[in-house]
Amino acid sequence: MLRFAAALATLPLAACATIMPSEQPVTVTGAITYRERMALPPTAQVEIRLDDVSLMDAPSKTIAQQSFTADGRQVPFAFSLTVDQRKLDARGRYAVAARITDASGKLMFITDTHNGVTFDGRSRIELGTLVMVRTR
Numbered sequence: 001m002l003r004f005a006a007a008l009a010t011l012p013l014a015a016c017a018t019i020m021p022s023e024q025p026v027t028v029t030g031a032i033t034y035r036e037r038m039a040l041p042p043t044a045q046v047e048i049r050l051d052d053v054s055l056m057d058a059p060s061k062t063i064a065q066q067s068f069t070a071d072g073r074q075v076p077f078a079f080s081l082t083v084d085q086r087k088l089d090a091r092g093r094y095a096v097a098a099r100i101t102d103a104s105g106k107l108m109f110i111t112d113t114h115n116g117v118t119f120d121g122r123s124r125i126e127l128g129t130l131v132m133v134r135t136r
Contacts, residue, residue, distance in 0.1 A: 030127035033076040043103035044070040
C-alpha cells in the first residue's frame with residue numbers, strides 16, 4: 001500500500017516534467033533592409049529586438065536584442081536573436097522590430113509592420129528579410 005501511495009505522489013511530478021519548456025535556447029534569424037537607394041553613414045546605429053507584445057495596453061517587453069554600429073557596412077544586415085525557452089509563455093505573442101538611427105539618435109529607418117514569431121518547439125526560426133521604411 002505504501003508503494004502505491006508513493007507512486008501516486010510522484011505521478012504529478014512526472015507530468016510536470018513533460019510540459020515544462022525545454023532549457024534549449026531558441027534562435028530567431030533573418031535580415032533587415034530598406035528599399036531606398038541611399039548609403040548609411042558609417043556611424044549609423046542598428047538595433048533589432050525580439051519583443052513580447054502580449055499586452056495590448058502596455059509597452060512591449062524586450063526579451064532579446066542585437067545592436068551594432070554600421071561601420072560603413074550597408075543593408076542587408078543579418079541578425080540572430082537567441083532567447084531561453086523558459087522566458088517564453090506559450091500563450092504569449094512575440095514580434096521582431098528593427099530601427100536604424102544616426103549618430104545623434106535621430107530615427108532614419110524602422111519596421112512598420114508586425115513581424116510575428118511563433119515559437120513551436122523548433123530551435124531555429126528563420127524570418128527571412130524584414131523591410132524597413134524611411135522616416136522623415
